Amino acid sequence: MIEDIKNYLEEVKEFTSQKVEDIEQFRVKYLGKKGILNDLFLKFKEVPNEEKKELGQQINNLKQAVNQKLEILKETLKDQNTSEAESDLTRPGISLNLGSRHPVNIVKNRIINIFKKIGFSVVDGPEIEDDWHNFTALNMSEYHPARDMQDTFFIEKDPDMVLRTHTSSVQIRYMEQNTPPIRILSPGRVYRNEDISARSHCMFHQIEGLYIDTHVSFADLKQTLQYFTSELFGKSEIRMRPSYFPFTEPSAEVDVYWGLETETDYRITKGTGWLEILGCGMVDPNVLKNAGIDSEKYSGFAFGMGIERIVMLMYQIGDIRMFTENDIRVLQQFSNEF
Numbered sequence: 001m002i003e004d005i006k007n008y009l010e011e012v013k014e015f016t017s018q019k020v021e022d023i024e025q026f027r028v029k030y031l032g033k034k035g036i037l038n039d040l041f042l043k044f045k046e047v048p049n050e051e052k053k054e055l056g057q058q059i060n061n062l063k064q065a066v067n068q069k070l071e072i073l074k075e076t077l078k079d080q081n082t083s084e085a086e087s088d089l090t091r092p093g094i095s096l097n098l099g100s101r102h103p104v105n106i107v108k109n110r111i112i113n114i115f116k117k118i119g120f121s122v123v124d125g126p127e128i129e130d131d132w133h134n135f136t137a138l139n140m141s142e143y144h145p146a147r148d149m150q151d152t153f154f155i156e157k158d159p160d161m162v163l164r165t166h167t168s169s170v171q172i173r174y175m176e177q178n179t180p181p182i183r184i185l186s187p188g189r190v191y192r193n194e195d196i197s198a199r200s201h202c203m204f205h206q207i208e209g210l211y212i213d214t215h216v217s218f219a220d221l222k223q224t225l226q227y228f229t230s231e232l233f234g235k236s237e238i239r240m241r242p243s244y245f246p247f248t249e250p251s252a253e254v255d256v257y258w259g260l261e262t263e264t265d266y267r268i269t270k271g272t273g274w275l276e277i278l279g280c281g282m283v284d285p286n287v288l289k290n291a292g293i294d295s296e297k298y299s300g301f302a303f304g305m306g307i308e309r310i311v312m313l314m315y316q317i318g319d320i321r322m323f324t325e326n327d328i329r330v331l332q333q334f335s336n337e338f
Ligand code: PHE
Pocket: 165, 166, 167, 168, 208, 245, 248, 279, 280, 281, 302, 303, 304, 305
């Protein structure tokens, strides 16, 4: 029997073919139900125990050799097939799945481009921020009640560090390093300790703007926002409702007149025709001072908005969680947008 196995091994080693049928025949001959290996296993049961060890090893060697040979032959077959296919120029091409931009990025880029046209540039800052840049410099001292407006994630190991609750922190950083005139946008992720639901999330994106120069007035702010809403939504009727932010004075909430033409308009504006889109105001002189800017000489305005909110309005997306679920069926719908 050992002799037989040696012969089989020899045969396996020598065997080669490029034909599918031959290879299949070879496989059946060795590995088939009535093939050589099964036959050997049956015989193996009958040999006396002291011969079993060596015989078992030999049979396994053979089995391994057969399997290896089959692998190699299959690989060469595959190569052969692809090179034949490559020479067939009439074959349809391989379609590539192209990615698409995320809707949050699409709208973020649009907003950036609108403000770029009037001289704003984009600046970046850290998402893990110190207390000074996220709160204190923005006129929210340690026990300021306004800190409660933004539920905060704190860093356990360092009580001075937080996940930034807004990108206003980037504006402080920029003002500390630069002198007016300043025209910047700070887009980015922000974090708030809120329950996740259809309308709120603990992580979302903001884009904030800051303009500091001599003689900047509230009228400049209004004009800039009108320009912005007409570029983004094609709607330039806005209203500014008095509001409160610690870092701006006066402060306002801005609504855009969306209209009441369709049923959807009624639904999303709750029957009023108006939609709230952002917060803004004239930068509080204290904030300028904190960032090292002469508040006697310079004034400025700031505004900030949540990008997801705007995307939800523009595309009628009813649930903020869709932005992070990354369901390809949702994302694919934006493949033609930039
Ligand atoms: N930082 C504010 C927020 O996160 C938005 C804002 C920015 C308001 C600038 C006024 C001026 O809610």
